[in-house]
Amino acid sequence: MPLFGKSQKGPAEVVKALKEAVNALEKGDKKAEKAQEDVSKNLVLIKNMLYGTSESEPQTDIIVAQLAQELYNSNLLLLLVQNLNRIDFEGKKDVAQVFNNILRRQIGTRSPTVEYICTKSEILYTLMSGYEHQEIALNCGTMLRECARYEALAKIMLYSEDFYNFFRYVEVSTFDIASDAFSTFKELLTRHKLLCADFLETNYDKVFNHYQRLLNSENYVTRRQSLKLLGELLLDRHNFTVMTRYISNPDNLKLMMNMLKERSRNIQFEAFHVFKVFVANPNKPKPILDILLRNQDKLVEFLMKFHTDRAEDEQFNDEKAYLIRQIKELKPLPGH
């Protein structure tokens, strides 16, 4: 006797049952408890069709195709994501697992679920707002990062106004949620090189205005993570235009020079990797050159003593020696 009544419920029935249960749960009337049970039960059924269990293999492609089609037609993915906070603890994880499996579905080179979500971008916006709620933040995070693997979906997220909420999410006081939001944020800004470079170029002012706040955050982890990511972004050759623009602004240089002197050694070290780009730039604008010249001796002295215990890190020592040489040789622009 199978655990839940007739075992051979087809995809259409399960999807229908799940939809009804989620709707009942949403209404939140006295049937909610029963609805909760039904949601969990049907989620497990769908999950088992997709993943199989220890006793059974996943269902055949035909069944999975039917299931996917039912999910698209019934609009259930959106409904599940919208009601995620109402679903019980294990059910939340099942939703994420079902979502992530369906998302990866492929027919030849096509990804039908990705195409479907492109037409239902509300799913993405709802997932992004999941970071507002502690109890679903991490579940939404796993789904968002799966979505971010697909350029089309990453593009929708990057270019939406909601993207700028990430600058708030990565700074929340709960460490695990902030870190999860940061991984998603980083994925969106680095995964698809051309898309990201294009996005950063066209939205330079807005993005870096927001980014500045992260670099000045009270939260040590946020400050450290965002500084590290900044270094990675600037050193990626796809972002050449963005980098050139960033290292032409004397305020950015001042910020990095201050961070070189922060109490945290990790912040100092990450700041070094951004600072070096300013110095290595062969065409330094006058305001940048002026700052470096004004601090020429101090910088040389500072760098000589900077992280001298990293003897085994050859690349770092080479870079440091190079910077010291460059700074020593700095001369004012001719004619000034």
Added chain:
Amino acid sequence: MTTFKGNFGDYKIISILGECSEGKAAVHLAKHIPSSTMVALKRFYMDKMTNAEQTYSVELEIATAKQLQHPNILQYHTNFVHGFDVYVVSPLMAYCSCRDLLNQHFNNGLPQQAILIILRDLLCALAYMHRNGYIHRAIKASHVLVSETGKSCLTGFKYSCLRVLKGKWQNNVHSFLSDPKPVLNWTSPELLEQNLQGYNDQSDMYSVGMFICELANGSEPFLGMACTLMLTEKLRGCVPQLLDCTTVPRQTEGDCVISPIIVNRRFSKDLHEVTGLCLSRNPNHRPKAGKLLNHSLFKSIKKRTLSLNELLKPALPLSDKVAFNREDVENLDVNHFSNLALCTWDF
């Protein structure tokens, strides 16, 4: 229900319970001021962690624990950043870890009934994890904590991995531990081998076998043995045994002195057998966590002859050593805890 918020000011640190992860984290006994309850405060020194792998393992440990909800898995109330450190608030486990119990009171191992009670809780936690696609990968005495009421909770999730990957259930996993040194002696041969076959959740059952030996004998398995020798021993199928009158000869030659406790005690045949099965070289011969719970071995617990608290005497829960929920806590002499500072927690 008490809600724990991520404000550093809500917690008053009373003493240090131990250091872990080579000094990159510490566990404190602390008081949650709004509710006057005692909690364990684990503190990760983030600025001491220089590479991304280390900081990632902190994220992973907390995120994994949050995805697991079971009475025998240590729950985290909340976590937050303060200064350069990340803090995790969890319920106080008043007997600390099984490793601490062995170190302080049971150098020759725990009595069989105590082992069984702890083992049953551990298996419940593991069965739940395996059902949900997690492999713990670091079962050892220091990762099993005992509460004031004698309930055991599993922790140490920075080593765990998920079998659900890329939208698929992986029959076998091939990833290796990122910081394996502290757990190598408990690790299964197939995981250490790192061959194409990989390993699955039965790898944990091998570590359970090691864990039983550790609780019964008091010492870590393969203690003091070079890693390469330990590996070849495991690959050859050489495993530790439960030391009692059936496995240790009463008369020994030379200077080797064996504690009379060991030669006079006798673990049940069942326990010897189950330990042996868990330590099978072939993962398929090991019992599943969920199935092992039905073993007749655990029937003796149901009679409830003694509670775990009784069995663990002379060890006392922290609560009996501390004036709890009183203003005394404010003026507590930290030297009181000097003996506790010796214990190392390794989550």
